[in-house]
Amino acid sequence: xxxxxxxxxxxxxxxxxxxxxxxxxxxxxxxxxxxxxxxxxxxxxxxxxxxxxxxxxxxxxxxxxxxxxxxxxxxxxxxxxxxxxxxxxxxxxxxxxxxxxxxxxxxxxxxxxxxxxxxxxxxxxxxxxxxxxxxxxxxxxxxxxxxxxxxxxxxxxxxxxxxxxxxxxxxxxxxxxxxxxxxxxxxxxxxxxxxxxxxxxxxxxxxxxxxxxxxxxxxxxxxxxxxxxxxxxxxxxxxxxxxxxxxxxxxxxxxxxxxxxxxxxxxxxxxxxxxxxxxxxxxxxxxxxxxxxxxxx
Numbered sequence: 612x613x614x615x616x617x618x619x620x621x622x623x624x625x626x627x628x629x630x631x632x633x634x635x636x637x638x639x640x641x642x643x644x645x646x647x648x649x650x651x652x653x654x655x656x657x658x659x660x661x662x663x664x665x666x667x668x669x670x671x672x673x674x675x676x677x678x679x680x681x682x683x684x685x686x687x688x689x690x691x692x693x694x695x696x697x698x699x700x701x702x703x704x705x706x707x708x709x710x711x712x713x714x715x716x717x718x719x720x721x722x723x724x725x726x727x728x729x730x731x732x733x734x735x736x737x738x739x740x741x742x743x744x745x746x747x748x749x750x751x752x753x754x755x756x757x758x759x760x761x762x763x764x765x766x767x768x769x770x771x772x773x774x775x776x777x778x779x780x781x782x783x784x785x786x787x788x789x790x791x792x793x794x795x796x797x798x799x800x801x802x803x804x805x806x807x808x809x810x811x812x813x814x815x816x817x818x819x820x821x822x823x824x825x826x827x828x829x830x831x832x833x834x835x836x837x838x839x840x841x842x843x844x845x846x847x848x849x850x851x852x853x854x855x856x857x858x859x860x861x862x863x864x865x866x867x868x869x870x871x872x873x874x875x876x877x878x879x880x881x882x883x884x885x886x887x888x889x890x891x892x893x894x895x896x897x898x899x900x901x902x903x904x905x906x907x908x
Contacts, residue, residue: 618649619649619650619652619653619656620653620682622635622639622641622646622649622650622653623649623650623653623661623662623675623678623679624679624682624683624751625638625639625751626646626650626662626669627661627662627671627675627676627679628679628749628750628751629750630668630669630670631668631669632646632647632664632669650662657674659672659674660672660674660675661674661675661678662675679749683751702731702732702733703731703733703734703894703895703896703899704731704733704734704896705733705734705735705894705896705897706734706735706736706737707734707735707736707737707753707754707896707897707900708737708739708751708752708753709736709737709738709739709752709753709754709755709756709885710738710739710741710745710747710750710752710754710755710756711738711739711740711741711755711756712740712741712742712756712757713740713838713839713840714839714856714859714883715756715757715771715772715883716738716740716756718772718856718858718859719756719771719772719883719904720738720756720904723771723900723903723904724736724903726903727899727900727903731896731899734896734899734900736900739752741809742806742808742809742815742837743808743809744757744761747886747887747888748888753887753897754885754886754887754897755885755886755887756771756883756884756885756886757883757884757886758880758881758882758883758884759881759882759883759884760881762884762886763886765888765889766886766887766888766889767886767887767888767889768884768885768886769884769885769886769901769904769905770882770883770884770905770906771882771883771884771885771904771905771906772882772883772906773882773906773908774879774880774881774882775856775857775858775879775880775882776856776857776877776878776879776880777817777818777854777855777856777857777877777878777880778854778855778856778857778860778864778871778874778877779792779798779817779852779853779854779871779872779873779876779877780846780852780853780854780855780860780863780864780869780870780871780872781846781849781851781852781853781869781870781872782846782847782848782849782868782869782870783867783870784849785802785846785849785850785851785852786870786872788849789801789802791872792852792872792873794873794876795817795819795826795828795873795876796828798817798828798830798852799828799831801832801851801852802831802832802833802834802850802851802852803817803828803830803831803832803851803852803853803854804830804832804834804835804836804842804845804846804850804851804852804853805830805831805832805834805835805836806835806836806837806839806842807835807836807837809837814829814830814835815830816828816829816830817829817830817854817878818878818880819873819876819877819878820876820878820879821875821876830852830854832851832852833850833851834850834851839855839859842855843855843859843860843863846860846869847863847868847869852872856880857877882906885901885904
């Protein structure tokens with residue numbers, strides 16, 4: 612098989628994993644028209660259509676899905692083999708792709724990478740923040756990071772952070788106008804800033820617990836965002852109530868910029884875990900990352 616064909620197959624796998632010509636082109640470091648030409652040439656050589664393209668999305672056809680499943684592991688093996696050769700130079704090397712969520716990335720991953728990467732200049736880490744529950748095998752991630760309760764049982768899971776508490780908060784100006792909720796049920800009469808979930812298109816329901824009683828409230832209001840940072844900014848601006856991790860809002864509460872309410876109902880969420888398939892053979896670079904992230908509290 613020609614090198615051109617191998618390059619085109621590798622490009623196809625990236626498009627199939629990212630479901631986007633734009634993201635795939637950026638990852639491959641080529642223009643979108645050049646990437647499209649590669650895929651078209653590959654489809655013409657194989658005589659089958661591999662991808663279904665619309666103005667909004669890209670998905671694999673049945674033939675494309677079969678090809679991705681059959682050749683994907685071989686390309687992964689090539690990447691692992693090259694990484695292992697790189698490690699013979701004296702230090703672990705290789706590229707690692709992680710799917711995470713912004714809270715874990717900011718509070719856990721970035722500090723760990725700040726300690727790890729200066730000593731290992733040949734390790735490259737890509738972190739993709741996404742609240743959807745990505746299929747890390749199909750989308751060719753080395754690992755994922757999610758709350759412990761969200762990790763599938765067939766995955767190897769490593770705890771990387773402690774359990775943490777969520778806090779309902781609002782700006783003093785908001786409570787001056789709208790009053791203070793006494794129970795989670797009162798939130799239905801307040802403007803709550805929602806977190807939009809990409810997988811379902813719905814919003815995250817806020818969990819509460821008190822004296823063994825659990826309930827969830829679907830936040831309603833004028834605002835919803837797909838990032839926690841914008842939820843925080845909205846709460847600070849007095850536009851509504853946010854439900855955010857205690858470590859994110861603690862400084863603002865101490866400074867008087869935010870006020871915490873319903874503290875006796877706040878839910879304790881299971882800590883973040885890094886997870887990966889049990890059949891994965893970790894490279895030295897991946898093992899270093901796991902140890903750098905491992906929670907030892």
